[in-house]
Structure formats: C-alpha cells, structure tokens
Amino acid sequence: MNRYRIAYDDGESETVAADRVAYDADARDYTFFVDGQAVALVPVVNVRSVVRQGYSDQ
Numbered sequence: 743m744n745r746y747r748i749a750y751d752d753g754e755s756e757t758v759a760a761d762r763v764a765y766d767a768d769a770r771d772y773t774f775f776v777d778g779q780a781v782a783l784v785p786v787v788n789v790r791s792v793v794r795q796g797y798s799d800q
Contacts, residue, residue: 745795751788758782
C-alpha cells in the first residue's frame with residue numbers, strides 16, 4: 743500500500759495509507775482508496791501538495 747503525505751498551507755501535514763488517490767474536479771477534493779473503498783476525502787482548500795511517499799506493507 744502506498745503512503746501519501748499531504749502538506750497544508752498552514753504548515754501542518756499528515757500521511758494517509760491508500761492503494762491510490764484520485765482528484766475529483768467537481769467535488770474539488772482528493773479521494774483516497776483502499777481495496778476500491780474510499781477511506782479519506784481531503785478538500786483541496788489549503789492543500790499545498792499531495793506526494794506519494796512510497797510503498798508500505800501496512
């Protein structure tokens with residue numbers, strides 16, 4: 743499973759474990775998926791970047 747580091751404009755960051763991430767232009771958010779199920783929604787407001795950190799077996 744991949745790990746994605748999300749950096750916010752306020753300097754905070756978090757890491758999400760997911761198989762993949764997709765950007766939804768209509769909803770203006772990033773959707774993170776595990777086994778085809780959405781596990782996290784991150785609105786693009788205040789997001790500086792979403793970077794795949796690499797693979798993890800967790």
